[in-house]
Amino acid sequence: MARYSRMEVLQAMMESGLVPVFYHKNLETAKKVARAAADGGVKVLEFTNRGDFACQIFTELIQWCEKEMPEIILGVGSVIDPGTASLYINNGANFIVGPILNGEVARTCNRRKVPYMPGCGSASEVSQAEEYGVEICKIFPGKEVGGPSFVKSILGPMPWTLIMPTGGVETTRESIEAWFKAGVACVGIGSNLISKDLIAAGNFEAIARKTAEVLAWINEVRGRSVFTGIEHVGLYPDSKVSGKAITQWYVDTFGFKDKEGTSSFFLSSSGPGRIEVVKNPEADKPHIAVRVTNFELACSILKSKGIELEEPKIKSDAKAVFLKGADPAGHRIHILWNRN
Numbered sequence: 001m002a003r004y005s006r007m008e009v010l011q012a013m014m015e016s017g018l019v020p021v022f023y024h025k026n027l028e029t030a031k032k033v034a035r036a037a038a039d040g041g042v043k044v045l046e047f048t049n050r051g052d053f054a055c056q057i058f059t060e061l062i063q064w065c066e067k068e069m070p071e072i073i074l075g076v077g078s079v080i081d082p083g084t085a086s087l088y089i090n091n092g093a094n095f096i097v098g099p100i101l102n103g104e105v106a107r108t109c110n111r112r113k114v115p116y117m118p119g120c121g122s123a124s125e126v127s128q129a130e131e132y133g134v135e136i137c138k139i140f141p142g143k144e145v146g147g148p149s150f151v152k153s154i155l156g157p158m159p160w161t162l163i164m165p166t167g168g169v170e171t172t173r174e175s176i177e178a179w180f181k182a183g184v185a186c187v188g189i190g191s192n193l194i195s196k197d198l199i200a201a202g203n204f205e206a207i208a209r210k211t212a213e214v215l216a217w218i219n220e221v222r223g224r225s226v227f228t229g230i231e232h233v234g235l236y237p238d239s240k241v242s243g244k245a246i247t248q249w250y251v252d253t254f255g256f257k258d259k260e261g262t263s264s265f266f267l268s269s270s271g272p273g274r275i276e277v278v279k280n281p282e283a284d285k286p287h288i289a290v291r292v293t294n295f296e297l298a299c300s301i302l303k304s305k306g307i308e309l310e311e312p313k314i315k316s317d318a319k320a321v322f323l324k325g326a327d328p329a330g331h332r333i334h335i336l337w338n339r340n
Contacts, residue, residue: 232276
């Protein structure tokens with residue numbers, strides 16, 4: 001059964017804005033593609049139901065993802081009948097996508113509370129899909145049905161509709177900007193993003209870089225920043241004053257609440273941002289933690305600028321990594337993502 005709830009899947013799709021679409025008959029290659037997409041910052045991935053034994057590949061791939069990349073939400077596309085939908089749902093699919101609208105598939109997915117994104121090409125099909133309980137309508141083929149102008153035309157009389165075009169979305173800033181300014185909730189991109197040439201060449205790094213680039217464009221068009229501000233400033237004690245004494249001063253002076261961890265104290269109040277007071281004198285200058293919305297994408301952006309990173313520390317509810325170099329004043333910087 002699906003590991004993620006319907007609401008979690010839909011929220012992840014809309015937050016990310018990008019759903020890469022791919023198929024490969026070789027399991028090991030499929031794993032490498034999934035890893036590359038995740039390294040580029042993707043949270044949702046669609047494996048298409050194509051080729052012999054596609055379900056077998058999908059089943060092994062989703063089991064691997066659950067173990068190696070549990071943050072990835074994997075679903076299946078090119079589903080046109082309820083039997084196939086049931087088969088994939090029983091093998092863990094977190095969402096179902098189809099090139100056409102099928103009421104029986106919608107009912108099958110609704111029974112299991114699995115999101116269904118059917119292919120629609122008219123206002124009537126979009127409306128029918130929404131009557132079936134569909135939250136995000138796939139517009140397919142996106143270019144042929146009218147492109148971004150079709151999206152605008154639908155959202156005029158039906159502003160509540162959530163649209164995901166697939167087919168006709170290019171991996172250029174101009175294309176991304178046109179679709180998102182038209183009002184799409186997210187986009188699906190297949191071979192334009194995960195090309196056969198790159199897979200054949202084994203250039204999975206290029207897939208990760210292109211994925212990060214597309215996600216960065218989406219954030220720019222939406223007016224969002226991956227790097228959202230200062231999460232905390234880290235202070236260090238020295239031979240004259242202990243970490244506990246520094247912490248107590250902030251508690252007494254400002255009324256901050258302190259929380260003790262294994263190696264640090266964290267000070268906070270009702271507003272954003274925290275102060276970390278490290279217990280041991282590890283450095284002379286404070287360090288700064290920058291909050292990010294997407295850890296993998298943030299890492300990809302920094303690497304694209306030639307910035308080297310240390311080994312990241314990954315937990316289920318937090319991810320962090322220090323930059324190898326310091327800022328011009330010698331302060332160490334690390335980026336931080338957490339669920340809070």
